[in-house]
Structures are given as C-alpha cells and as structure tokens.
Amino acid sequence: MSTKVYAGTEVPVNEEGFFTDPGQWHDDMAAEIARESGVGELTERHWVIIRFMRKEFAEKGTGPTVRALGKTSGVSVKELYQLFPKGPAKLAARIAGIPKPRGCI
Template identity: 75%
Template structure:
C-alpha cells in the first residue's frame, strides 16, 4: 500500500492519495495537503468544511457529496467551488484525511 508523509509522519493512502486510516490525520497535515492541492492558506471557511467532512465521515462512513455539503454544511455550493476549485467534495475529503466520498470520480 502506498504511503505519504505529512507533518513528518508516514500515513497509508490509496492510489489517489486519500487516507485509508482517517485516525492517522492531524490538523497540521491538512495545511500540507491543501498546499499540494493548490490551496495556499486554509481559512475559517475551509476549516468549517473540513471539520464537517470529518464529522459526516465519522457518522456515516463516507464523506458527503457536493450537493449534501451545499445543503448541510453552512457553506453554499457556489462558495464551495471558490474554496475548493478543483472539486469541493473530493478536494475537501483529501484535505480532511478521509477516503474519497462515494460518487466522486
């Protein structure tokens, strides 16, 4: 299984770079993952989405889709695309250290 190193810690990831063990994720890792995704600085709004993604994953076993994110996270779909331009659900899941949400390509 591939690994990636964030914040000096090797973590198991899948072939697309998504964490396979979300329990290994830490907030300092998120900053590095975001930079790799082209997001220089995580704002409070980014953190709202990231924490929401982690909570949803813990409760449901998968991250929410963009549609669900836009309806339930407190961040509109339009803003989600501004925060995570390369695909909100997929990019936010990767930064949040959870597996890729079902339905993401």
C-alpha cells in the same frame, strides 16, 4: 499502496492520495495536503468544511457529496467551488484525511 509524509508522520495513502486510515490524520497535516493540492492557505471557511467532512465521515462512514455539503454545511455550493476548486467534495475529503466520498469520480 504507497505512503506520504505529512507533518512529520508517514501515513498510508491509496493511488489517489486519500488516507487509508483516517484515524492517522490530524489538523497539522491539513495545511500541507492543501498546499500540495493547490488550495493554498487554509482559512476559517476551509476549516468549517474540513471539520464538517470529518464529522459526517465519523457518523455515516462516508463524506458528503457536493450537493449535501451545499445543503447542510452552511457553505453554499458556489463558495465550495471557490474554496476547493476542481471538485469540492473530493478535494475537501482528501484534505480532511477521509476516503473519497461515494459518487465522486
């Protein structure tokens, strides 16, 4: 297992870059993870999804799939792919500091 430094804090991550302890994540880290992932500047629409991902993880122990995100987050699947290209659920989970959702490759 390796570590990364985000917002001045060293955190353990798995081989795909997902936090192994989501409790170590904080908002300031998201912008750095997003830039590193090629997402660029986070907008309020990104934050809607990031907060939703963290809430779902806290309640259910896993992040939602793209289908669930599109149905329950208030953001359409089309917009999800615009906000988080290359796999919205997986990329949003990484930025939100939660494990990769079940069902994501």
